[in-house]
Amino acid sequence: MKNKFLISLLFLTTLAFAQKATFKIKYSEQLAVFVFLQNLSENYPENVFKTEFQKSKYNTEKFRTIISNFDKLNIYYSYPFDEYPFGSKKTMQTEDLVKKNLIETNNLTEFKLRSIGFIPSKTLSDFAESIVEFTPIYNELIYNPNKEKFEKQVEEITKYSNEHTIENYFQIGLLFYNSGWDNSIPFEIAFYPLPNSQGFTAQAFCNNFISAVQTDLKSHKDLFSVMLHETYHIIYDEQSLAVKTDIDRYFKENKSKCSNYAYQLMNEALATALGNGYVYGKLDGQIDSGDWYNKKYINLMAKQIYPLVTAYIDQKKPMDKNFIDNYISLYETNFPEWINELNNIMSYRYVLTENAEDINAIRKLYRYRSRTEEEYEITKSSIEKMKKTSLTKVIIISKNNSEKIKLLKSEFTELKNWKVNANQEFANKILLDDKSQLIVLNQKNSTIEELFKLIK
Incomplete structure (x- = not known):
C-alpha cells in the first residue's frame, strides 16, 4: 500500500487546460497489468511482454491457464448512438469503459463497483482475479526493472508539456472541429513502461488517453503529436448532433462521385493533418518531411489538406460547408482513382x-x-x-x-x-x-x- 501511495503522489500531475479543463497524468498499475495480460495471449503477435514472461520462472501451466482463461473472457460489447448520422459517432465499446474504470479507480473493489452492470458479474470477478494474480508478476518482470527510467520519463513528459503549453492545441482543436467540452470533466492520461522498444502505442477514448512509453524515449514531440492526434478523434466524436448532421448533409449534397469515400477518410485525415502535421510542426519548428501516417491514403490526404486546415486554424474558423466542399475537391482532383482501389x-x-x-x-x-x-x-x-x-x-x-x-x-x-x-x-x-x-x-x-x- 505504501508503494502504491508513493507512486500515485509521484505521477499524478494536473495540467491546466484553458484555465478550466484539466489533464491528469498518472501511472495506472491496474491498466498496465491488463495490457500485460492481453499481450500474453497466444492470439497476440510477439512482443516484449510475451518475451519477458516466456523466459521467466512464471511460464508454468498454472499461469498459462490463467492467461488462456483471461483471453476467453468476454468484455467486448458495444452499443451505437443511433440518432447520429451513420459512421459519424463512434460506437461505444465496453472494453473502453473497462480501461477507463481501471485508470480512474484506486483498487479492484472500486473498479468492480463501477463496472458492474455492463459486464456480467462472473466475468467481472474472473477478470479481477486474473489482475490480482498477475500484478506481482508484472511488477517483477516489467515495472520494477524499468521503474527508475519510467518515472524519469514521466517527469520529463510533464515538464515538456508545461514548457510548450500543450493545452493550447486542445483549444485549437475544439474551435476547428466546432466541438465542445465540459470543463468539469478532466482528461485522465495513463502511461505505462514499454522496455526494449523503438516505438510506442497510443489510444484515446471517452475522456482518457493511454500510451506505452519506451523507457529510452528521446522525442517528446513525437509522443505529443500522436497524443494530440488521438485526442482530436475524441473532439471530432464529441461534435454535437446538429454539427454532425450538417456535415453529413454537406457530403451527401456534394455532386462529386468521390464524396462518400472522402467522407470515410476524413476523421483520420484531419487528425493526421492536425496532430502529425500542425502540432508536430509547431513543436519541432518545421514540418515533418517524412510520412505522417503509415497508411498511404491517410498520409497523402492529410498532406494534401494541410494548407486548407492551417488556413482555417490561422483564421480561427470552424470547419463549415465551404471547408467540406474544398476537402472533397482536393480528394477528387488529386486522387480520383482511389474510389476504385x-x-x-x-x-x-x-x-x-x-x-x-x-x-x-x-x-x-x-x-x-x-x-x-x-x-x-x-x-x-x-x-x-x-x-x-x-x-x-x-x-x-x-x-x-x-x-x-x-x-x-x-x-x-x-x-x-x-x-x-x-x-x-x-x-x-x-x-x-x-x-x-x-x-x-x-x-x-x-x-x-x-x-x-x-x-x-
Whole structure:
C-alpha cells in the first residue's frame, strides 16, 4: 500500500487546460497489468511482454491457464448512438469503459463497483482475479526493472508539456472541429513502461488517453503529436448532433462521385493533418518531411489538406460547408482513382456471405479495417440493412446462385438491367447512387482471393 501511495503522489500531475479543463497524468498499475495480460495471449503477435514472461520462472501451466482463461473472457460489447448520422459517432465499446474504470479507480473493489452492470458479474470477478494474480508478476518482470527510467520519463513528459503549453492545441482543436467540452470533466492520461522498444502505442477514448512509453524515449514531440492526434478523434466524436448532421448533409449534397469515400477518410485525415502535421510542426519548428501516417491514403490526404486546415486554424474558423466542399475537391482532383482501389474501399466494408470462412479470407486480404460489419445470410432483410450504410458493400454468392442474383436485382435499382450468368463465376464492382461501391462475387470453384483478383 505504501508503494502504491508513493507512486500515485509521484505521477499524478494536473495540467491546466484553458484555465478550466484539466489533464491528469498518472501511472495506472491496474491498466498496465491488463495490457500485460492481453499481450500474453497466444492470439497476440510477439512482443516484449510475451518475451519477458516466456523466459521467466512464471511460464508454468498454472499461469498459462490463467492467461488462456483471461483471453476467453468476454468484455467486448458495444452499443451505437443511433440518432447520429451513420459512421459519424463512434460506437461505444465496453472494453473502453473497462480501461477507463481501471485508470480512474484506486483498487479492484472500486473498479468492480463501477463496472458492474455492463459486464456480467462472473466475468467481472474472473477478470479481477486474473489482475490480482498477475500484478506481482508484472511488477517483477516489467515495472520494477524499468521503474527508475519510467518515472524519469514521466517527469520529463510533464515538464515538456508545461514548457510548450500543450493545452493550447486542445483549444485549437475544439474551435476547428466546432466541438465542445465540459470543463468539469478532466482528461485522465495513463502511461505505462514499454522496455526494449523503438516505438510506442497510443489510444484515446471517452475522456482518457493511454500510451506505452519506451523507457529510452528521446522525442517528446513525437509522443505529443500522436497524443494530440488521438485526442482530436475524441473532439471530432464529441461534435454535437446538429454539427454532425450538417456535415453529413454537406457530403451527401456534394455532386462529386468521390464524396462518400472522402467522407470515410476524413476523421483520420484531419487528425493526421492536425496532430502529425500542425502540432508536430509547431513543436519541432518545421514540418515533418517524412510520412505522417503509415497508411498511404491517410498520409497523402492529410498532406494534401494541410494548407486548407492551417488556413482555417490561422483564421480561427470552424470547419463549415465551404471547408467540406474544398476537402472533397482536393480528394477528387488529386486522387480520383482511389474510389476504385480495393485497398482503400475495403477499409470500410459491409460483407454478406453464407460462408464464415469468407470473412477470414477477406481479413487476410485486406487487414486494415477502419469500419466493418458482416452478416452470414443473404436475404431481403440483410440487404436492406446493408443499404442503410455508406460502406463498401460486398456480397458473396455461393449457394442458390440464380435465386440470390434475382434478389440482388430486385433490391438494387442500379442492377435492374444487370446481365450476368448465374452459372458462371464472376466478380463485379458497381458504383451505387449513394457513391459506395457494390462488389458481387459469384463463386463456384475459385477461392475468394482468386475472385477478388478478377475485379477491375
